[in-house]
Amino acid sequence: MAFSFKKRDLILIAVAILILAFLWQAPPESTSRVPFDDTHRRFFDLVKSDGKKAAEKFCEECHYPGGVPFPPGHPPKSRCLFCHKLTTP
Ligand code: HEC
Ligand code: HEC
Known part of the structure; x- marks a missing residue:
């Protein structure tokens, strides 16, 4: 048994x-990658020095329904960088 x-x-x-x-x-x-542009450039360094969790805290300063909206049906978004990888330059 x-x-x-x-x-x-x-x-x-x-x-x-x-x-x-x-x-x-x-x-x-x-999934679309985080672009390496003026808006997102600072996160590339932050991910390197402090990790993804530290950088993710700032995403929702701009990415929220009244700011830069998510596409309809966007999955639960607690860990942005788990799905949206950084662009590899
Ligand atoms: C200062 C405001 C701001 C912050 C903070 C910010 N974003 Fe963005 N994000 C934008 C804007 C504006 C756009 C649309 C224009 C563009 O592509 O830059 C965008 C576009 C995107 C896109 C779509 C790119 C595409 O291919 O269309 C992704 C993915 C993204 N952001 C992820 C993130 C993640 C992850 C974070 C946190 C690490 C973050 N953003 C933080 C303003 C911001
Ligand atoms: C569970 C996986 C997942 C998580 C977590 C997640 N996303 Fe997404 N996101 C997606 C998918 C799938 C799409 C639709 C396909 C695409 O456009 O990449 C999308 C689309 C987007 C888009 C539009 C991209 C475009 O090309 O127009 C933005 C902006 C975005 N997400 C930002 C974020 C932010 C900011 C966070 C964290 C607050 C986040 N996402 C968390 C999976 C995720």
Whole structure:
């Protein structure tokens, strides 16, 4: 009995890893990148020195429904840079 439980757990873990790997891979291919322009340039340095989480705090100063609006149906946006990669110059 103990053995078959372990086997099933391993299969569940393998499936979970596959799903995670898929989700991890999917966004960067289709999602627009953060442009390297006057508006966004400062974040490229900030990501390098302080990391993505530090830079993301500033995105919503401009990106909100009354400012630079999101396209309709935009996914939940707590981690901008998880989906929107920086442009590689
Ligand atoms: C000072 C205001 C401002 C801040 C802060 C800002 N943005 Fe923007 N962003 C803009 C404006 C204006 C545009 C549209 C014009 C452009 O492309 O520059 C834009 C466009 C974009 C686009 C779309 C580019 C495209 O291909 O059309 C993405 C993605 C983006 N911003 C991500 C971010 C992320 C992520 C952050 C935080 C790290 C951020 N922005 C911070 C003003 C800002
Ligand atoms: C879960 C993934 C995800 C997260 C997190 C996310 N976005 Fe998006 N975003 C998308 C997708 C998908 C689109 C639509 C396809 C595209 O235009 O890239 C989009 C579109 C946009 C656009 C319009 C791009 C264009 O070309 O017109 C902007 C601007 C934008 N997002 C900004 C942000 C900002 C700022 C944040 C953080 C507050 C954020 N996004 C968080 C996935 C995400």
